[in-house]
Amino acid sequence: MNRRLILPMLLALACAVPAVAQEEQSTAPYAYRQLDDPAKEARAQRLMETLRCLQCQGQSIADSDAPIAGSMRSLVRERIAAGEDPEAIRRWLIERYGDYVSYAPQLTGLTWPLFAVPLVLVLLAFVLLRRRFTGRAGA
Amino acid sequence: MSQTNPKAPMWVLWLPLTLFLGFAGLAAYMLAHPADNTVDSKLVGKPMPTFNLPPALPGRPGLDSKVLANGKPHLVNIFASWCVPCRVEAPQLGELAKAGVPIEGISVRDTTENLQGFLQENGDPFQRVGADDDGKVQLALGSSGVPETYVVDGKGIIVYQHIGEIRPEHLGLLLDKLKDAAE
Numbered sequence: 621m622n623r624r625l626i627l628p629m630l631l632a633l634a635c636a637v638p639a640v641a642q643e644e645q646s647t648a649p650y651a652y653r654q655l656d657d658p659a660k661e662a663r664a665q666r667l668m669e670t671l672r673c674l675q676c677q678g679q680s681i682a683d684s685d686a687p688i689a690g691s692m693r694s695l696v697r698e699r700i701a702a703g704e705d706p707e708a709i710r711r712w713l714i715e716r717y718g719d720y721v722s723y724a725p726q727l728t729g730l731t732w733p734l735f736a737v738p739l740v741l742v743l744l745a746f747v748l749l750r751r752r753f754t755g756r757a758g759a
Numbered sequence: 760m761s762q763t764n765p766k767a768p769m770w771v772l773w774l775p776l777t778l779f780l781g782f783a784g785l786a787a788y789m790l791a792h793p794a795d796n797t798v799d800s801k802l803v804g805k806p807m808p809t810f811n812l813p814p815a816l817p818g819r820p821g822l823d824s825k826v827l828a829n830g831k832p833h834l835v836n837i838f839a840s841w842c843v844p845c846r847v848e849a850p851q852l853g854e855l856a857k858a859g860v861p862i863e864g865i866s867v868r869d870t871t872e873n874l875q876g877f878l879q880e881n882g883d884p885f886q887r888v889g890a891d892d893d894g895k896v897q898l899a900l901g902s903s904g905v906p907e908t909y910v911v912d913g914k915g916i917i918v919y920q921h922i923g924e925i926r927p928e929h930l931g932l933l934l935d936k937l938k939d940a941a942e
Contacts, residue, residue: 646868648893674798674903687868688903691894716901718801 646690650697664697667706670723671696671713680723800901800920807915808899812889815866815874822863822889828915832940834862834933835909837897839869840877842905848924849881855930856884860937864888867897867905908933912940
């Protein structure tokens with residue numbers, strides 16, 4: 621590449637701005653501000669890490685920079701600051717968005733096999749292996 | 760080394776292959792039918808949450824949820840000036856407004872100036888526009904994006920949620936839902 625072109629190109633890059641600001645950033649008070657009380661902030665952080673961002677699904681609201689995640693962070697922090705229980709906030713969101721909004725698995729009529737099957741498999745393995753080991757010891 | 764048990768029944772031999780084919784079949788099916796990740800509001804069929812949003816525009820009332828229980832069905836449109844699909848649905852909202860449907864707006868994370876520009880450019884079908892600057896009411900409604908449109912009956916019960924822009928082919932469905940809500 622022509623070396624004389626590099627500087628003007630770098631300058632042009634530096635001047636480039638995003639063509640369209642796609643979305644307004646969240647202006648909610650606690651979207652980007654931590655709570656003053658470290659214990660409450662820690663509690664809020666623990667909850668935020670287990671809530672799904674509804675826009676960039678797959679990220680938690682603690683990790684996401686989407687505006688709606690900012691609004692959700694602010695909601696969580698404000699409610700924790702007001703003394704609400706983190707699990708109550710989770711329930712409030714599940715009431716509106718369904719289980720999908722929470723990363724913490726809930727034990728329900730639909731999900732209990734997920735918890736039961738590993739136990740059943742461990743029991744089955746124990747029964748099968750015990751027969752094999754006792755057989756070998758006896759032989 | 761492992762010994763084959765001469766007493767193992769025939770079907771045991773086929774079991775691993777059957778399991779594998781089962782998994783492969785499931786994987787193929789799931790690949791062909793990707794999961795629908797639309798997050799719909801669980802509030803459909805339930806009363807509109809109580810809120811009172813300040814006016815987003817000078818000279819136009821904000822949105823108090825009490826208005827939605829005044830005996831007539833309403834459309835509640837969640838939108839924003841920064842939202843591109845909201846421009847796409849603007850003509851359809853205009854048509855609904857012309858048909859006499861009361862449309863109430865909730866503008867999410869917006870500014871008065873941008874909002875005025877947006878309405879000037881795309882038409883203004885709204886009776887009231889409430890400013891949801893921090894997105895709290897959006898969360899209270901179980902809305903996961905913009906635009907979304909709720910059909911609310913005269914008692915303030917949410918009867919239908921439309922996610923995404925309203926395209927011309929959705930008008931019939933929305934008008935039907937509004938008619939059902941009026942009964």
